Every structure is written in C-alpha cells, then in structure tokens.
Amino acid sequence: MFIADRARIADLAIMHRLPMMVAAKEYAEAGGLISYGTDYHDLFRRAATYVDKILKAAKTLSLTIPPSLLQRADHLIE
Numbered sequence: 001m002f003i004a005d006r007a008r009i010a011d012l013a014i015m016h017r018l019p020m021m022v023a024a025k026e027y028a029e030a031g032g033l034i035s036y037g038t039d040y041h042d043l044f045r046r047a048a049t050y051v052d053k054i055l056k057a058a059k060t061l062s063l064t065i066p067p068s069l070l071q072r073a074d075h076l077i078e
Helices: 003-015 025-029 040-060
Strands: none
Touching (some): 003 025
C-alpha cells in the first residue's frame, strides 16, 4: 500500500530523525536505515524452480496436468 510513497516516507523519517527499519529492500534503497525482510524477486525465482521440478516429475510419472490449472498460467515456456 505504501510502496509508491516509499521515497516520501523515507524523507519524512530522515527529516524527523527517526530510524526506519523496513521489510522490503525498496524502502531502504529509497532512504530507509535498514531492511530486514524477504527478497521477493529471489522468492519468485525459487518458486519457478519448484514448479519446474513438479511439472517434470508429473511428466515422468505420466500424470496429466488439468487444463484448468494450465489456463491459470500467465505464460507457458516449453
């Protein structure tokens, strides 16, 4: 909700001399003191690796992925 205003929030914290510990690195890059949280880009990359492993295992076991599940994919890489 506040990500679009992260620079303004960081500026306010600096102006009022408040240390700002944040959960996303984007806030720290905007001027927050420290970030301690999840790296979402890395999390998504790792999720894609697991999806790939699951789909390969399903193919090895001759399991069919339901079309309704495949339709939910944003794009398919073969």
